[in-house]
Amino acid sequence: MLRLENCEIVQGTFRMTADMTLEQGQKYAVIGPSGAGKSTLLGALCGFVPMARGRILHEGSNITEADPGARPMTMLFQDNNLFPHLTVVLNVGLGIRPDMRLTTADRSRIADALARVGLADQAEKRPAALSGGQQSRAALARVLVQAQPWVLLDEPFAALGPALRNEMLDLVQGLVAETGAGLIMVTHAPEDVRRIADQVIFVGGGAAEAPRPAAELMDNPPPELKAYLG
Numbered sequence: 702m703l704r705l706e707n708c709e710i711v712q713g714t715f716r717m718t719a720d721m722t723l724e725q726g727q728k729y730a731v732i733g734p735s736g737a738g739k740s741t742l743l744g745a746l747c748g749f750v751p752m753a754r755g756r757i758l759h760e761g762s763n764i765t766e767a768d769p770g771a772r773p774m775t776m777l778f779q780d781n782n783l784f785p786h787l788t789v790v791l792n793v794g795l796g797i798r799p800d801m802r803l804t805t806a807d808r809s810r811i812a813d814a815l816a817r818v819g820l821a822d823q824a825e826k827r828p829a830a831l832s833g834g835q836q837s838r839a840a841l842a843r844v845l846v847q848a849q850p851w852v853l854l855d856e857p858f859a860a861l862g863p864a865l866r867n868e869m870l871d872l873v874q875g876l877v878a879e880t881g882a883g884l885i886m887v888t889h890a891p892e893d894v895r896r897i898a899d900q901v902i903f904v905g906g907g908a909a910e911a912p913r914p915a916a917e918l919m920d921n922p923p924p925e926l927k928a929y930l931g
């Protein structure tokens with residue numbers, strides 16, 4: 702369980718509040734207008750964005766002041782955070798060994814993750830030699846080897862076409878189901894919400910609202926969500 706307790710998050714002159722409890726194994730979509738604070742919310746959870754007040758608790762432990770690398774979560778951004786000069790194997794390996802001294806066991810784990818995302822035959826290529834979808838798969842393999850209880854995605858597949866995006870969403874869904882991880886995903890696409898999310902966190906008016914069941918919310922959106930969905 703991940704709890705944001707009475708939080709106020711600060712990003713330059715922007716401030717937003719958040720108070721919610723997120724359940725392990727659930728899939729949350731974070732939606733709301735541009736500039737409302739969706740990325741800021743994920744940044745605060747990961748420890749990249751400071752908080753003026755409140756606490757973040759993971760399974761009861763206070764992680765409010767923990768370094769990003771010591772938090773129980775992996776974050777995937779839209780650009781996939783792949784290093785252009787490293788092969789796919791080494792890019793994935795960074796998820797477990799930042800010093801890149803990979804043991805035989807590490808290499809076997811990486812090979813398993815690459816096979817799981819369909820990249821077994823692309824391991825020695827550099828990111829520039831991969832398609833957009835393959836780059837996303839490589840980034841997901843890194844998420845997989847890190848095996849954290851929470852996976853945070855900030856519009857990771859926005860640059861992909863609809864068919865490929867759906868393929869990637871299904872892959873993410875399969876991966877979190879296998880590992881039992883919770884998922885928190887920022888998206889602008891209502892169809893992504895319907896495809897993958899159990900719950901929706903609406904961000905708007907300076908607050909991240911507590912999660913509400915996705916299907917119910919999308920079928921009967923309250924006025925602020927209706928205005929956003931258009």
Ligand SMILES: Nc1ncnc2c1ncn2[C@@H]1O[C@H](COP(=O)(O)OP(=O)(O)OP(=O)(O)O)[C@@H](O)[C@H]1O
Nearest residue numbers: 712713714715733734735736737738739740741742
């Ligand atoms: N590094 C920063 N320094 C100062 N202000 C920032 C910074 N990053 C974002 N902001 C401000 O914080 C607010 C929230 O931004 P954020 O990126 O979280 O919104 P968002 O909902 O993710 O938007 P989008 O859907 O356009 O990506 C905005 O007003 C933005 O201008």
